[in-house]
Amino acid sequence: MRIDIITVVPGLLEGPFAHSILKRAEEKGIAKVRVHNLRAYASGKQKQVDDYAFGGGAGMVLMVEPIVKCITALQAERIYDEIIYMSPDGKTFDQNMANELSLKGNIMILCGHYKGVDERVRQKWITREISIGDYVLSGGELAAAVVTDAIIRLIPGVLNDETSALTDSFQDGLLAPPVYTRPAEYDGMKVPDVLLSGHEAKIEAWRFEASVRRTKERRPDLLEGKDF
Template identity: 50%
Template sequence: MRIDVLTLFPEMFDGVFSSSILGKAREKGIVSLQAVNFRQFSTDKHSTVDDYPYGGGGGMVLKPEPMFAAVESLVPADGPRPRIILMCPQGETFTQQKAEQLSNEEHLIFVCGHYEGYDERIREHLVTDELSIGDYVLTGGELPAMVVIDSVARLLPGVLGNETSAVTDSFSTGLLEYPHYTRPAVFRDWEVPEVLLSGHHGRIEAWRREQSLLRTLKRRPDLLEQADLSTKERAWLQGLREREERLMERPSAHKNEQGDK
């Protein structure tokens, strides 16, 4: 995969692109990573990339000319058009499913803005996707782009040491991942669950599935609505919900009885 990032601060990506798993993937030739300063595509003597907004208002707006020229320099005229991703708080919320979709592409271009925003013609006529990593605003699109790039690149074949790691990650199956344990088997009187020491793969897989369901029910019950669950699993979860509701009702009922007395 080839990944290009258009930014006013390419030095921000030096450490990210050369360290840890991304750095190793780059060394292996699995992914090509490049940060490009789109200021070099400005045509005036001051290398201007932003201007005051028409109609007034605070802040500066990124001009369309440098951004279009920068993208066009990265895309062959006769080649396929890559996904051009605008990092923006107004965009589609980034998810694991979106990461899996993007990991099938051969070329991605990320557009990182600063200042007040983008000229609307960049949104309408240049980019293919607008992505947000959450409902908050940062000073620029660089940090969100790093998050998305890391999430996408780790899904490429050969990037992770264990190819099954990405398959069992939280959200990849629609559920949160099960708990993990390692040596020692006992630490400060806290023991590793016995089933994990049994060597019985069937029991271990069943335990992990159950734990994944329990953790999702507790922490992100909203995910269960779209998860791929069996009829038996849905009935089991419903029983847990009903039991929890009964337990929550008992203290209030007891309190009312005391009040009536």
């Protein structure tokens, strides 16, 4: 997989992709993430990428020309399955969407900034708009990092334990069960006996029941329409 991210603030994305799982995916040759500075596609000495909105109002708008130049240059190198725009009014990102996108080959992500991008970009070039929640960030960079991390960790071979991503919260519509590690007792608090039993069927049954119980307590909305 390759993910190309277009931004006016590339420095915001240096940290997330230089460490941990995303770095490992790059080193294994499983996934690549490339960040593109939108200003490199701007005209004039000032490399202007934004301007005032027609009709007035506060805030600046990212201009259509540099965005289209960048998109076109990237499309000349490869075919993209999706061109995503990170936006507060996009469809809310969830695990099902992450699963779907993890099956793609090439993805482009445009990060909004200021008051957003010229609407004509969204109308003609964007194939999908995504939000990570009902709140507003200063730009789409952090949201793009969240989406990228959630997608890449699902690709086979990225995680050391192939089953790890499959047992994450939301994969089966439930929150993940409690987890424990050594020591078996600490400050009077003991690990449930069943987890120390070595009985795989009983352990799996306990985990499922614990997942349902935790979901009922913390996210009952996830159980709507389910018979648990």
